[in-house]
Amino acid sequence: MLKIIIPTIMLMPLTWLSKKNMIWINTTTYSLLISLISLSLLNQPSNNSLNFSLMFFSDPLSAPLLVLTTWLLPLMLMASQHHLSKEPLIRKKLYITMLTMLQTFLIMTFTATELISFYILFEATLVPTLIIITRWGNQTERLNAGLYFLFYTLMGSLPLLIALISIQNLTGSLNFLLIQYWNQALPDSWSNIFLWLACMMAFMVKMPLYGLHLWLPKAHVEAPIAGSMVLAAILLKLGGYGMLRITTMLNPQTSFMAYPFLMLSLWGMIMTSSICLRQTDLKSLIAYSSVSHMALVIVAVLIQTPWSYMGATALMIAHGLTSSMLFCLANSNYERTHSRTMILARGLQTLLPLMAAWWLLASLTNLALPPSINLIGELFVVMSSFSWSNITIILMGANITITALYSLYMLITTQRGKYTHHINSIKPSFTRENALMALHMTPLLLLSLNPKIILGFTY
């Protein structure tokens, strides 16, 4: 694992020592190379995990997430070039350093063996993200957004620290590989109910669960493009990954403790999808759609069947790529009109036809069109929740319909129709932007040819 971590850390001296006209080229190239190295982890020969050392391991759940993380750094760097072009050199380097630091912590989080190490790195990802949102965001609301983001996550995760330490007292070790073999049922008592809650709330806030999702629209909307991309694609998946890891230790309370959260997720996914239909702010629409997709993942993780775990993993990877691509598309609009209001930039298909093709593909994958991996994820989740309880099919069906509705609403509003007068002088699409969209879309389309690598450890 050091073959990925050390090069990522060394990206920081690379940025600080690069010349002015080479920083973007250097960092993007080398982060692409690092992502190629991480692709080798996808080759998981056995059902057991690939053990690298005492501290790092990767198994069929964390390997796709790791590849997604490393794939996203060059994309983030490409997306940030435009809005940082007017800044002084030192601030550009600081921004890239923040992104690199965040990347290092994320890689270490996804491959951590010891759960307390996972916790420390999980919290450590907050600091660079906070700095990126509050320092480089564009509106005054970003300060509030940063505070909400930091405090919601910390309030949820401090009880997690205490729960992890008390589990360590009980079992003697928090090494994830050992716990798999030791696993005993938690005795039934009030304090174990609180232990369950303490373990899960951190990840529920991070996912986010419907009632605790207030930080997400603020943070996603106010963050600069790289911040939005990494938040939507990876940081939400940290919550899902944590839940998938920790629910193995929490039986049998999960069978009854999960009900309130299942209800909240099932209801919440419909509510947030409906809110998307009424949004005027493009980034806010994409943010609420993230909440809706993640609610599906929460339902899948809490049901705890092999198919639902497969669906959760596939949905996480698919949503990461799709949501990040939608944010990049919204950002290309924002950079031209400096406004996030959807109706101000209509009819773009006439002006930017190639970008309209990317908008079409992104919206189609967002609404889970076959045969994309979004569909595989959603389908597995819908099927397993149907087997858990037949009535959920109504809610799931309604959600799929409303998702289709708002994705097409977003597509039609921004792309079709007559264009507004004031945007007929926008710059045409840059090659960088087209490359960015292609790099998002290609893994999505190629993975639909071989989805078994993203189906997680229950395949």
Add this chain to the structure above:
Amino acid sequence: MNPLIFTTILMTVLLGTMIVMMSSHWLMIWIGFEMNLLAIIPILMKKYNPRTMEASTKYFLTQATASMLLMMAIIINLMHSGQWTITKVFNPTASIIMTSALAMKLGLTPFHFWVPEVTQGISLTSGLILLTWQKLAPMSILYQISPSINLNILLTMAVLSILVGGWGGLNQTQLRKIMAYSSIAHMGWMTAVLAYNPTLTMLNMLIYIMMTLTMFMLFIHSSSTTTLSLSHTWNKTPLTTTLILITLLSMGGLPPLSGFMPKWMIIQELTKNSSIILPTLMAIMALLNLYFYMRLTYSTSLTMFPSTNNMKMKWQFETKRITLLPPLIVMSSLLLPLTPMLSILD
């Protein structure tokens, strides 16, 4: 002040604390405290104005009361044990009185009211000495009598201190008062684990002193005592703003900075001793502290107040020398990976 006299007074302060830390006779400890108190009054009053006089008077009155209570506890201990050696306190009454006296000296709730007002009235350098060096002596006595302290009183004072330190600092814009409330909260964390593992108290004290030293050095460097004047540092030395950000986040206890290490160790120790609600409460109330540190970072480093350069330049007559700042910054932010080294402290 005449340099020779200033040196003598400073040496007396040092000597007083050293006597407290190294004595085994209760009377010598009391003498050490009194030497410390009497010698620090001129240091607190380096500038002669009514505000400093008020602050020094308040400090003197509270600390003298605490010394007298300490003397009473020593005498009761003498009456019940017949000897002056500092081992443990033999009588519960004496233990309670001694704990209250030392809490008054440290600034724990409910004896915390003097800390913000005294810290505000004195200069930044004197405030630095007050909040770091002066805490060493009472804490060393608490460490030595830790087996015989009444657990209820100790934990109540600790939790209340964390609460007061968090809530009291929320409405402050004066930097010295913010540091005072932060000191109250950190003292609360230190005393919470005193009964379980006093080594962690010392660890927390060490890291707290490093972080407070760093903060004060950065404030002295930019000669700023209010949030508004701190927000002008981006104009003069932009690097200082980054250092303020890192140190404040470390004081708030965010991983992966070293301020997280004492909190983590304390939570671990408390949880191992089967108290779960207490560390949860303490950890969540530490978030209040983090809120007003974040507010400081917002005005200092994460936003830039719109102003033209020549409107907000501050008069700076001489370049201030900041001693040892780079090692302090490194130690107050990057020590977390060294946590396994704590096993050498056993």
